[in-house]
Amino acid sequence: MDEMITYSTQFPVKESFDKKTFVEFVIKWNQGSKYDKFDNIEWDGESYSVQWEETGKILVIDELAHKGVVASRLQKEDEYGLWKTDFILNYVQKYITVRVALETTEFTTDFYPTYYPPFFVKQIIYWEYSGIDADVPVGKDACVLDEYKYCIDGIVNGEAVCALPIVLISKKEDGELPVDVSDLAFKLQGVAHVIFEGDDAVLGTYSKQLDCDGSKGTAIILYPNKNMKRRVINLSGASNENPEQIMTRIINSVYEYSNQVMRIDIDTWEGIQNEKLHFQNGTLLSGRKILEEENAELYEVFEEQLSRTEAANQDLNKEIQRLTVENQALRMRLASKDQQPLIFMGEEVNFYEGEIREIILEILEDYLRNVKKDTRREHIVTDLLENNTYEHIPAKRREQIKTALKGYKSLGGSLRSILESLGFVITDDGKHYKWTYFGDHRYSATMAKTSSDNRAGMNMASLIDNLML
Known part of the structure; x- marks a missing residue:
């Protein structure tokens, strides 16, 4: 079985959102569900360790009183797999954690999550039980920078920390916003704050602190984890894109973070x-x-x-x-709707796991060293390298081969073992050995069985590098 997180968040709630209200909201959430509703739910208003069970699903409420925590889990099975929906209220520290996960099986059909706030989160916000996050309200509405500039000042300068990411939206050159901020805030409610430029305060003020050029028509995502680099999405050309695609680019970036946060x-x-x-x-x-x-x-x-x-x-x-x-990180990279494959595989196959990808990224890295700075090509190649980590396997193989062939005199057992471990098929060809990379005869070289030339090994290493790596 394999577990995939489809929704995860944690945000502060008001003092009035106590454990009794929590359980009432869980029941209300369930009774309003089209597919998960239990027919007979009765609660005495006092017990915090109860469960209800029907065919294919179970709803459990449990309390950890000495820690000040009450939680619920809805578990159900359908054609996609086993769903686990968890709501956890820390009624001492006043915050709530929401997590929805799908445990897939070998029978699971293709499934791609739609990132959208669950009804439970929306009802907490609608009934105004959501709290204040570093002076920014947790809600369904976008906030204008003019009114919350003092909050952003503290967050950008590292004096305050939000529990949720912040999505900052700047206006385009024509003074229009590049995205419908109201719609964006609604879709990110409970997961992120959306703050946009108004008439006075502008994001360019924070260019130095955010290490960006303050471009117009930009979405800047600030993450609570200070070790995670803030994300800049240029939307200045958004008029040429489908509005839904623009929205998805931002939403996916937020969920890529929130669904990967580890909880205590x-x-x-x-x-x-x-x-x-x-x-x-x-x-x-x-x-x-x-x-x-x-x-x-x-x-x-x-x-x-x-x-x-x-x-x-x-x-x-x-x-x-x-x-x-x-x-989750691997799944979201593969399943993100806004990320289309840049290059499709051709006829060549990997000699070892990830070989083709490693070589392409090494080529791009080599190219970046010589490309003219501050050009479109530099920006595209830099972006690709920043978003595609790799292990530099070709370079590691190159060093292994150089070390192994240094001072080559003959093909001893140790050297032969190293070469074979690197994929070489070695055959006897009279006075020479024939070394064939992974048995592909397009990549073959001959080497004398014995050599008195001190440069022979290095020459062969250079030939292998140019032809095979």
Whole structure:
């Protein structure tokens, strides 16, 4: 099975959004659902550990009282796989975490997520229970920079940190906004703040702090994670693009971030269950003093086993989150609707995993060193290299071959082993050896079985580099 995150966010809520209101909203959300509605949901208004079950789906509410957390999980199965929808309220620190994930199976049909705020998030915002995020309201409306300039000043200067990304939109040269900011804010509600240039304050003021040229008609995405480089999307030519494509470019960039953020344990359903188990284990062990004398050794063994089990559970939960986020990053790169393949594969096949891609990116990197600065070509090639990491495998192979062939005299067992591990097929050709790269006879070279020329090895390394790498 494979898990794909389709929605993930975390934002502050008001003091009035208590755990009772939370459960009421969960039930209201479910009862308003077209496909997930349970027929018989009754809640006594007091219990925070309840569940309802019907064919193919289950809704569970659970509380971790000593941590001030209450959570719900809706789990259902359909033709796409197993859906897990988690809502988690930290009613002490007053923030909510929302996560929707799809656990796919071998029977899952093709599925591409549509990034859109779930009804649960929209109802929190509609009923004005969403809070203030570094002086910026969490809502469905775009904010004008003129009114929130003091907030942006603090965020840009590193004096304040938002829980959510901020999408800054500047006007084009003609004074018009390049995108419908109201529609954008509605689609990003609960996931990001949308702030646009008004009549007075302009984004160009922050060119130095944001390390950009303050271009007109630009979307700048500031991420809460300071280690993540802010994203600049030039929309100055947006009039030539489909409005939906423009919107999708920005939305996908935000979701690429939010769906990859790792949460602490009590902000995940699995983490809450592990913590609950730990608490229950502690409660059981608290009675050990009653039988301590006669069962001391047994309890020590039991406690040690429990401790190991809990540690293993925590490690597994962290690893699951890490792998899910890593997998999510790969999925979103492949499935992003606004990213079309630049180059289609031809007849050539990879000699090793990713060979063709590695060579193309190395060519682009070499080209970038000599291209004229501040030109369209430089900008395009730089953008491609920044958004496509690679392992520099050709360069590593080049160094391996140079080192192996330095001072070549004859083909010893060690050298032969190195060459074969790099893909060379070595055959006997009279007084010479024939070295064929991955058995493809277009890429062959001959080498004397014994050589007195000190440069022979380096000459061969150069030939391999030019012909095969």
